Amino acid sequence: MEKSRRTFLKKSLAGAILLGTGGMAHAELPEPTKSKAPKSVNPFHLGMAGFTFAKFDLDTTLKTLERLDVHYLCIKDFHLPFNSTDEQIKAFHEKCATHKVTGYAVGPIYMKSEAEIDRGFEYAKRVGVKTIVGVPNYELLPYVDKKVKEYDFNYAIHLHGPDIKIYPDATDVWEHTKDLDPRIGMCLDIGHDLRNGCDPVADLKKYHTRVFDMHIKDVTGSTKAGHAIELGRGKIDFPALIKMMRKVKYTGMCSLEYEKDMSDPFMGIAESIGYFKAVSDIV
Numbered sequence: 001m002e003k004s005r006r007t008f009l010k011k012s013l014a015g016a017i018l019l020g021t022g023g024m025a026h027a028e029l030p031e032p033t034k035s036k037a038p039k040s041v042n043p044f045h046l047g048m049a050g051f052t053f054a055k056f057d058l059d060t061t062l063k064t065l066e067r068l069d070v071h072y073l074c075i076k077d078f079h080l081p082f083n084s085t086d087e088q089i090k091a092f093h094e095k096c097a098t099h100k101v102t103g104y105a106v107g108p109i110y111m112k113s114e115a116e117i118d119r120g121f122e123y124a125k126r127v128g129v130k131t132i133v134g135v136p137n138y139e140l141l142p143y144v145d146k147k148v149k150e151y152d153f154n155y156a157i158h159l160h161g162p163d164i165k166i167y168p169d170a171t172d173v174w175e176h177t178k179d180l181d182p183r184i185g186m187c188l189d190i191g192h193d194l195r196n197g198c199d200p201v202a203d204l205k206k207y208h209t210r211v212f213d214m215h216i217k218d219v220t221g222s223t224k225a226g227h228a229i230e231l232g233r234g235k236i237d238f239p240a241l242i243k244m245m246r247k248v249k250y251t252g253m254c255s256l257e258y259e260k261d262m263s264d265p266f267m268g269i270a271e272s273i274g275y276f277k278a279v280s281d282i283v
Contacts, residue, residue: 042242042280044250046273047072047104049215049257050079052265058092062099064266068273074133074213074255075103082123089127104253105213107133108158108187114143121147133158133187133213138166138176145180155184156212161192162224169196170203177210185210189257190236191217195226201240208248215257216276228259231272238276239283 048070053061058079065073073096080092080103096103106127109120111134124132131154136144148155157177159167167173170193173186188211190200204211218234219226232238245254256276258269 042246044214044245044252044254045072046070046276046280047074047253047255049074049255050076051108052256052258052262052269054078055262058095062096062101064269065101066099068270070256070273071100071102072104072253072255073101074105074107074253075127075129076107077109077123080106080127082119084126086126093128103127103129105129105131105133105156107156109134111136111140111144114140117143117147121151121153124153125151130154131156131212135160135167141176141180141184144184148181148183153183154212156187157185158187158215159189159192159196161189161195163192163195169193169198170200170207171198174207174210182210183212185212187211187213187215189215189217190241191215191219191226191228191234191257194222194235195219195224197222201237201244204241204244204250205248208250211250211252213252214250214254216254217257217259218272230260230268230275231256232275232279238279242280242283 048065050061050073053064054076061073061079065071080089084092093103106120106124106129109132111117111120117136117140120132120134130152133156134144135158144155157167157173159169159173161168167176170186170188177184177186186207188200188204188207193200193203216231218229218231218236220229220234222235226235254276256269256272258265258272260268
């Protein structure tokens, strides 16, 4: 009797819900679908730009990446100084490995002399990476070309929008590197590219053969006044960007460089990573 009563109440409640929403009453609610659309296969990898954690130590950085299920880090020198010993570099990589993180590049490194370029290339070699994200003075590009040939590294010039005088956007980097060694290209910072009035999706299409790294961020506008905001809340068209990365077969890193609330960025970082992963799965 009690079982019959529970069955009746269940059916009555189901009918009431459906009638209350303007639907027709049925004896049973439909079974929820169990099938899921397959996730999109992406040729690129999600990483983190070390600058995101400029105010935090390496332990905090790595614990955060592990919780976010992010496995690649662009190494900044405040986490691994230029003068680190071989033992310190080994310990750095071992600590990264315990959190399932790999340091894939170093930088950005600002280079204003040949001596600083020498230091940067030797540092990258000792760290064991094959990509330098660098910002050399324009007149030093021939020397960068020489060092790239010597070390067989990719050299990705980080563009900075209207904030500094050199390398404001992807076109500027392209014009200064197109006749140099093909291993010299850009770190396409999509937020800064947009803040200089450019279209980062169109620029990825035009210059993808020289894009060796990407810094992913969102900004509020396409002028210098545009500022950092959580991914998906600003002006970057991320579905179009992800589709373009697939179209040009971009196989490098897309590293979040989150520059909002840098003293307490963790909620924004989590929201941004979640948004990027979700869009990457469904578009």
